[in-house]
Amino acid sequence: MTDTHSPLPESVWERCFAPLTGYPRLAVAVSGGPDSMALLHLLRCWTESRGDSAEITVLTVDHGLRPESASEAAVVADIAGEMGFTHRTFRWEPDTTEASGIQARARRARYDLMARYCHEAGIPALLTAHHLDDQAETLLMRLARGSGLDGLAAIPSRGDWAGIAIHRPLLDVPKARLIATVAAAGLPYAKDPSNTDSRFERARLRKEQAALQALGLTPEALALAAKRLSRARAALDEAAAEFMASAVRLSCAGSAEVDGVRLRDAPDEIALRTLQRLVAMTGGRQEPVRLAKFETLLDDLRADHAAARTLGGCRIVAGSGKLQIARELRRDGIAELILQPGERALWDNRFVVSLADTAESPVTVRALGEAGARDLADRTPWLNDIPRFARFSLPSCWRNQALVSISCEGLEPDAVRADDTFNARFVHLWDEVGS
Numbered sequence: 543m544t545d546t547h548s549p550l551p552e553s554v555w556e557r558c559f560a561p562l563t564g565y566p567r568l569a570v571a572v573s574g575g576p577d578s579m580a581l582l583h584l585l586r587c588w589t590e591s592r593g594d595s596a597e598i599t600v601l602t603v604d605h606g607l608r609p610e611s612a613s614e615a616a617v618v619a620d621i622a623g624e625m626g627f628t629h630r631t632f633r634w635e636p637d638t639t640e641a642s643g644i645q646a647r648a649r650r651a652r653y654d655l656m657a658r659y660c661h662e663a664g665i666p667a668l669l670t671a672h673h674l675d676d677q678a679e680t681l682l683m684r685l686a687r688g689s690g691l692d693g694l695a696a697i698p699s700r701g702d703w704a705g706i707a708i709h710r711p712l713l714d715v716p717k718a719r720l721i722a723t724v725a726a727a728g729l730p731y732a733k734d735p736s737n738t739d740s741r742f743e744r745a746r747l748r749k750e751q752a753a754l755q756a757l758g759l760t761p762e763a764l765a766l767a768a769k770r771l772s773r774a775r776a777a778l779d780e781a782a783a784e785f786m787a788s789a790v791r792l793s794c795a796g797s798a799e800v801d802g803v804r805l806r807d808a809p810d811e812i813a814l815r816t817l818q819r820l821v822a823m824t825g826g827r828q829e830p831v832r833l834a835k836f837e838t839l840l841d842d843l844r845a846d847h848a849a850a851r852t853l854g855g856c857r858i859v860a861g862s863g864k865l866q867i868a869r870e871l872r873r874d875g876i877a878e879l880i881l882q883p884g885e886r887a888l889w890d891n892r893f894v895v896s897l898a899d900t901a902e903s904p905v906t907v908r909a910l911g912e913a914g915a916r917d918l919a920d921r922t923p924w925l926n927d928i929p930r931f932a933r934f935s936l937p938s939c940w941r942n943q944a945l946v947s948i949s950c951e952g953l954e955p956d957a958v959r960a961d962d963t964f965n966a967r968f969v970h971l972w973d974e975v976g977s
């Protein structure tokens with residue numbers, strides 16, 4: 543990819559999209575800016591060039607932060623429609639009392655909304671249009687923060703959000719090429735003024751482009767460094783996954799049990815990754831947790847000082863040679879949701895809950911709670927296989943204030959099954975961790 547200012551040729555986009563082969567359905571995140579409009583156009587070229595390509599759904603989040611945002615979403619909807627793709631717009635209502643971190647909150651809300659929709663629609667993967675210049679900027683920003691290996695490896699080409707695979711097929715492509723691609727395709731695109739607003743770190747960095755390039759810190763060189771570091775990150779992730787396969791028991795009920803002796807003896811990097819991973823999987827992706835907190839946890843475990851604690855939405859309890867991790871039931875509870883017959887939804891970023899269309903009426907899904915868990919302990923044998931505290935945050939299904947099911951896919955039917963039209967499936971990665 544030496545010519546950085548011409549449209550992307552077929553040989554290149556075919557290679558970019560190769561990892562997407564085999565998905566029956568794909569969602570693509572399109573803001574209406576040049577990068578994601580280029581991705582949309584290339585995806586159309588790709589689907590046209592293949593007889594058996596995936597069904598595409600285009601997703602736009604209207605953050606309502608600029609007056610033009612609704613009309614920009616409408617333009618994306620029109621273009622997606624002309625291409626023969628389904629389109630959905632989600633409106634985000636920001637909490638205006640919170641003054642800080644609007645970009646980070648918008649980003650989190652965006653991924654949550656899109657992942658939720660993907661679960662409802664049965665779409666396993668979401669594409670975003672991150673590119674080489676995004677990668678280079680991310681590396682520089684992380685350097686400035688003193689990030690470690692994971693941070694410096696920057697944006698992964700393949701990630702995960704609440705059980706949905708995230709693919710970034712254009713990560714090796716310079717932004718200028720995407721602009722040339724979208725221009726050659728004759729597609730309109732929106733300009734986001736926050737890209738040049740000096741209140742934001744990324745925009746400040748862009749203003750220093752010339753100075754950085756003069757020092758040899760070109761986007762290509764930075765992205766290459768990130769790519770090399772990402773190989774090291776991938777190797778460590780793989781080693782951690784192997785460790786987890788033999789030292790972790792992950793329950794279909796969404797809790798994890800780790801062999802405490804093996805965790806203490808594991809290399810720091812592997813033990814830390816295991817803890818981070820399990821907290822992210824079982825904790826419903828609450829606020830991001832700083833690495834330093836995991837380092838303290840590991841030190842305490844090794845020094846036998848690890849009393850029960852909470853971290854990242856989880857409760858972590860050490861004892862009898864094991865470590866148990868499960869979603870914490872906080873005082874402010876876990877949000878409930880109402881499920882209509884025939885509906886499927888993501889609950890607490892952990893379980894895909896569904897109600898068969900034969901169900902007689904809607905149900906409410908909520909955490910089982912302490913009283914419910916006590917009541918069921920003798921009647922539902924698998925409950926005894928998971929830690930007591932992990933039972934409180936299990937998905938339970940209620941109708942008219944009566945508990946009708948706590949069915950978890952992969953476990954024996956429960957004793958309360960007054961209704962067998964409800965199902966809950968833990969969203970996280972069976973094949974990577976022993977269950």
Ligand SMILES: Nc1ncnc2c1ncn2[C@@H]1O[C@H](COP(=O)(O)OP(=O)(O)OP(=O)(O)O)[C@@H](O)[C@H]1O
Binds near residue numbers: 577601672
């Ligand atoms: N409002 C939006 N609606 C739909 N997709 C969006 C929206 N904003 C961003 N995206 C998707 O995310 C990609 C990256 O955009 P941007 O760099 O602004 O997002 P980000 O989420 O902050 O990035 P990161 O995930 O690296 O933090 C876009 O190319 C697009 O695919």
